[in-house]
Amino acid sequence: MKLLLVPFILVAGLIAGCKNSYEAITAPPPGLIASLDAQSQSIRLSRGVSIAFACTDEHGDPCAGGSSTQKASTALIFPANLDALTEWGYMHGPQPQTVFVVVGIAEGNTEVRAGGDSLSVTVLP
Amino acid sequence: MLAATVTAASCGEGSEGALGQAHLSSDCPSEDLTCMVQGLDGPLAVGASARIAVVLAYQGAATPPTRFVSSHPDILAVDGDTVRGGVGGNATLLIMLNDEDTVIDFMHVWVAAPDRLALSAFTTDGRELGEVVTGAQLLPGEDLVLDASLYAGGQKLLGHAEATFTADSDVVTLLREPTSGRTRLVARKAGQASIAVTADGLSTSLSVEVKP
Numbered sequence: 001m002k003l004l005l006v007p008f009i010l011v012a013g014l015i016a017g018c019k020n021s022y023e024a025i026t027a028p029p030p031g032l033i034a035s036l037d038a039q040s041q042s043i044r045l046s047r048g049v050s051i052a053f054a055c056t057d058e059h060g061d062p063c064a065g066g067s068s069t070q071k072a073s074t075a076l077i078f079p080a081n082l083d084a085l086t087e088w089g090y091m092h093g094p095q096p097q098t099v100f101v102v103v104g105i106a107e108g109n110t111e112v113r114a115g116g117d118s119l120s121v122t123v124l125p
Numbered sequence: 126m127l128a129a130t131v132t133a134a135s136c137g138e139g140s141e142g143a144l145g146q147a148h149l150s151s152d153c154p155s156e157d158l159t160c161m162v163q164g165l166d167g168p169l170a171v172g173a174s175a176r177i178a179v180v181l182a183y184q185g186a187a188t189p190p191t192r193f194v195s196s197h198p199d200i201l202a203v204d205g206d207t208v209r210g211g212v213g214g215n216a217t218l219l220i221m222l223n224d225e226d227t228v229i230d231f232m233h234v235w236v237a238a239p240d241r242l243a244l245s246a247f248t249t250d251g252r253e254l255g256e257v258v259t260g261a262q263l264l265p266g267e268d269l270v271l272d273a274s275l276y277a278g279g280q281k282l283l284g285h286a287e288a289t290f291t292a293d294s295d296v297v298t299l300l301r302e303p304t305s306g307r308t309r310l311v312a313r314k315a316g317q318a319s320i321a322v323t324a325d326g327l328s329t330s331l332s333v334e335v336k337p
Contacts, residue, residue, distance in 0.1 A: 101228045
């Protein structure tokens with residue numbers, strides 16, 4: 001089964017431009033906004049709100065852990081430690097997940113880098 | 126303290142962090158399980174402070190050294206294990222590894238300005254009996270533990286307000302509890318007393334009758 005998945009994932013990765021995949025793992029607090037659009041790699045946050053998301057590379061393995069923000073006055077990004085393994089890993093087996101937390105600091109737009117790719121961040125009032 | 130903390134955490138009580146790994150509770154005396162299981166069930170009052178207890182639920186790991194970081198110190202200030210409400214708003218309280226910028230969990234916290242001050246009564250072991258709604262009647266030698274509670278729009282706010290208690294007679298003596306910061310009122314002799322309480326620019330009072 002794993003051997004059959006290999007070409008499928010590689011082709012899917014090529015079609016998608018070999019980008020990382022990002023998946024939100026936390027919900028917004030009541031009345032506020034925290035969402036991640038995986039297709040457009042964009043995050044929308046209310047000021048003072050945070051979102052956590054998992055990052056996997058084009059092979060479905062956890063991303064590398066590096067992170068940075070273009071404008072720390074607009075949004076911050078931190079690596080997070082999650083007490084869980086990936087559900088599967090076709091080459092390396094279950095691995096510790098790569099998770100990041102983005103924090104909305106002030107209204108505006110910026111970009112963060114997480115695991116090698118960029119995500120746009122919009123912080124709402 | 127450890128037993129109480131473990132009990133609260135093992136029951137999945139307290140307020141669970143967004144990542145489900147930390148359980149937070151506030152201002153809880155060690156024997157006050159009711160307080161511990163309540164968690165952070167309300168906005169923090171502007172001007173009030175709350176000590177935050179954190180229990181982490183990591184499989185196969187004890188709780189590592191952690192620290193708090195606030196996304197907006199003007200709204201939610203952090204000083205060690207204590208948070209303080211600055212101005213009204215919302216902020217993220219991040220729980221991070223002590224010497225790294227790695228997030229263990231986080232919690233969204235609201236801060237609200239109080240519009241009412243009330244008095245709550247407690248047992249000597251820290252259990253809250255509820256809001257004081259009428260004057261108190263005591264016998265000489267009896268005592269009553271009181272604390273100022275702040276409300277906004279009918280909702281009770283979190284945090285310990287810096288309250289000032291004053292009595293207008295020597296019928297009672299007011300003592301400050303060292304661990305909780307609450308006030309213990311001790312009836313000394315028969316008579317009447319009025320207790321005035323101020324906190325956060327708000328005030329209330331309690332009439333006390335000490336029976337012979």
